[in-house]
Amino acid sequence: MTRTVPRPVAPQAPAVPAAGLRATARIVARAGHGGTSRSNGAESGGGTSRLPVLEGGGPFALRRVQSHADQARVCLVGAMSAPLGGDRLRIEATAEAGASLRITAAAATVALPGRTGELATYDVHLTVGDGARLEWLPEPLISAEGSDLRMTTTIDLAPTARLVFREEQILGRSGEHTGALRSRLTVRQAGRVLLDQETAYGPGAPGWDTSAVLGGHRAVGQFLVAGPEFTDRPAEVRLLGGAAGDGAAQGVLAPLAGPAALATVVAPDGLSLRRLLDQAAAG
Template sequence: MSDSSLLKMPTRSTGAMFARAALSSGLAANGRDSRVETLRSDGPLVLRKSNPKGPEPLTQRRHGVARVALAAGTAGPLGGDSYALDVHVGAGSTLVLLEVSAMLVLPGAGGDRSHMSIDVTVEEGATFVWWAEPIIAARRCNHRHDVRIALAEGARMILREEMILGRHGETPGDFTSRLRITRAGAALYDQQLSFGPSADGWNGAAVLGHGRAVGSIIAVEPDWEEAPPPALPYHQDAVLTPLAGPGVAIGAVASDSLELRRLLTQGLNELGPPWAI
């Protein structure tokens, strides 16, 4: 099912926008192909089905996957806005979530914090690919980005996250991002990053230094249960690290978004097929 409706008007005091979107996938009647079962979105978060042109990368070259694109229906989020996205990947299905463009986080008139909350559940035997575009923390913004992912024991997942510290030639606003992943109820990955005028030490050598872009790729593969890929510092500003479970984290810091994407892709290619792109 699919519907689209604009959420209510902003609160009188701040003009804030509140939006929620939901997406789910499941198996088609033939028991092999995947299909989109729920697709609901509010104005600022626009979800649309997207048709692949061939076998989907990062899904072991599968055909018949469910593929959805997320686009911004309005500018922002702006200070005071609150967005939420719920994703459910049904047992045995494969869902690919792409993003159409970068998210530009902007300040609001009153200096309030904006918030994006994303909750993902991936059931047994399912595969979730989330290929996000960068989040740009514009000058004077104040934003928190929370992502929580719950994986079943036999679930497979890969996601990319990228943060850019301000637009060209500007200092970033305040930005905090936290990514928490559990597998079969146990913690697998939990990382928080804060930067901007209100954060201490973020531009020191132990965190971002002179970097203007930072990001990661997290891959979880049940086949790595006994032998995950080894640690590999493949660049002075990038590393591939095994997790305490069947997964790896690829992390990089770079001078700009183009170099960050190159470093993350290089780390992915170090994993080899079927991950290489």
């Protein structure tokens, strides 16, 4: 949709035989000076988190943006159209103990068909240390007709880590059918699995376009907040949006079995999806 820079042919080493692209972006945030020196309070006091590792690559251009209080901020900018079929993309982001990091994106990511019909993979791995906070707030993933993408998101949280995570999937660009989109989200906290979910939409995913799963909606998203404050005070269940059956966006915010709250929303389009997810986030 918005990644207009033409895909350069020469500079990318064609590492895989299928002519797909292999790229990994790495981001590490470290607590600012004074933040980690105290034995008891990794998150106390210190300055703005630093970014000792900020490596883009392939379609990922990483831009450091204006920090906010102690929070380092990074924006993902699409440098080329990706993922295409055959691509192998990966992002690894870590907020070390006591650090604060927010990652956003400049535009939506569009999964497109490749030349060979091979599927693309896109793996995101987030690690959040004790007393650290990571906000992962990208723009939606749009599954274009004919594309085939397998996405995994794996999140490892230390016992006192805080996470704010948003995921939005749009099934097909305007007026087209969706591609095949399979996505697994696994969140571990202190080694225990807090949330394990797989979504499978589009061609080859039986039952996805039914009243038990999406009920005709073409946008689906989640907003997850995790942190030790939920241990003693679990979130209260809150219904979001319109009544069932009227075709409007609807969702629910509910506590997980562990210290986290998850909002799940289905909507006719990306705009109403975001509106409801924002409502969930506003608390």
